[in-house]
Amino acid sequence: MKLRTHTCGELKKTHVGETVTLSGWVHKRRDLGGLLFVDLRDRYGLTQVVFHPDTLSDFSVAESLKYEYIITVTGDVVARDEKTINTDLVTGEIEIHATDLKIQSTAKPMPFEIFDTQKGEEDEDLRLRYRFLELRRERLRENVIFRNKMEQHIHKYMQERDFLHIATPILTVSSPEGARDFLVPSRIHPGKFYALPQAPQQYKQLLMVAGFDRYYQIAPCMRDEDPRAxxxxxxxxxxxxxxxxMSRDEFFDLVEPLFVELTEQIAGKKIQQTPFPRIPFKQAMEEYGSDRPDLRFGLKLVDVTAWGNASDFKVFATAPFVRALKIDGGHEWSRKQIEEEFEDTAKRAHAKGLAWMKFVDGTADGGVAKFFSEEQLSALKQSLSxxxxxIVFFVADEWEVSC
Structure with missing residues (x-):
């Protein structure tokens, strides 16, 4: 006897009239007095099974079923009535009328409900202790399946472009990286240790030297560092x-389509712009103050060195670089807010200070506004739009600090 002819996410109206065998977990049960309904679950989905005393040889076995029992059911595929079709399920148009039932494994009462809608709000220690049970939940199961789909797509993409999948050693020597190593003591050489790789950097370089010109793997990286957001x-x-x-631009052209495919085909999201926008490092630093800027906010630093050097304000007049940052609506911030929140932040970034001025109804006010003529303020308004x-913030300092 087969333990399964179909999965619990497979049967549709086209299977009506067939005799099938399903195996899975009792997800839910509803006893309507002489008629028992069970939602049978496996990793593919849910199928409703109906147990009736007239069609099942030992109905008492069905009555003994509890949540998370593992069972094997044989029965006939029957179309549901129009009123009972469940559009939320792939198998919602059919149900199984059971003719045979076998309990493969019983289950103790669960520490938490598998089908609970709280989505993991129980105590974390409890969930981690029974992680194998939590992984039965749909959300976590879909996460595991999603990761598998991503890895499959990566393998397919890389293989089609002549990359060789090569596994590199896990037990290796320590190499300088960005974090501490995880160490494994050697049994054969007392007092010496292996290091788990933070990245396969040295090995992939050796592969290039050996002539394996295209290498990839989905590599484990072990780094002994504190958790961060x-x-x-x-x-x-x-x-x-x-x-x-391969040149840098050729490599960009090679990997960008992979990221687009993973995002759009696997994750079902939409990439706003392809190819990905690129800006030089110098431009990123001068306009956003970061080598990994978030372009969504549009808060650009503006070089106003020439304007500042031409002024009578000594701090700006002698500074090698003067940069300005305009924030709409910032005129409502108080002096205390500016000093406590913004000036302290600037000083932590090694700036000597943070100059500012507000524009209220188009008129400059507060901060360093008094050091500039109307003509100079008008020129600033025009250059910064x-x-x-x-409110406009200024930093006057060396290039690295002004960015």
Whole structure:
């Protein structure tokens, strides 16, 4: 006897009349008094199974079913009535009328509901202790499947472009990277240690020297560092690749379509602009003060060195660089806010200070506005395209600080 002829996410109206065998977990059960409905679950989906005393040889076995029992059911595929069709399920147009039932494994009461809609609001320690149960939940299951789809797509994409998938050693020697190493003591050589790789950098360089001109792997990276908001502690996996005889722009053209495909075809999101916009490092620093700027905000630094050097304000007149940042609506901020929030931030970034002036209804006021003539203020308004109500911050310093 087969334990499964179909999955719980497979059967449709085209299967009506067939006799099938399903195996899975009891997801939900509803006892309507002499008629028992069970939602049977596997990783592919849900299928409704109907148990009736007239068609099942031992109905008491069906009555004993509890949540998360693992069962094997054989029965006939029957079309549901129009009123009972469940449009939320792929299998919602059919149900199985069971003729045979076998309990493969019983289950103790669950520490939390598998189908609960709280989506992991239970105590984290409890969920991690029973991680194998939490992974039965749809959201986490879909995360695992999603990652598998991404990795499959990466492999297909790279193989089609003649990249070789090569696994590099996990137990290796320590190499200078950006974090501390995880160390593994050697049994054969007491007092000596292996290091888990922070990245396969040295090995992929050796592969290039050996003539393997296109290498990739989805590589584990082990870094002994504290958890932060933008990184996973300890371990993560990355698409690691290396090529020979290829320019920087050629490499960009090679990998950008992969990121677009992963985003649009696998994640179902839309990339706003392709090819990805590129700006030189110098421009990024001078306009955004960062080598990884977030372009969505549009808060650009503007070089007003010539304007500042031509003024009578000594700080600007002698500064090698003067940069300005305009923020619409900032005219409402108080002097205390500016000093406590913005000036302190500027000083932590090694600036000697933070100059500012407000424009209220088009008129300059406060801060360093008194040091400039109407003509100079008018020139500033024009160069910065100032609105009627805004605040302008200035930093006058060396290039690295002014950015």
């Amino acid at each position: 933008d990184r996973s502690p300890g371990e993560f996996y990355q698409l690691d690749c290396e090529v020979s005889f 100032l609105t009627e109500n805004c």
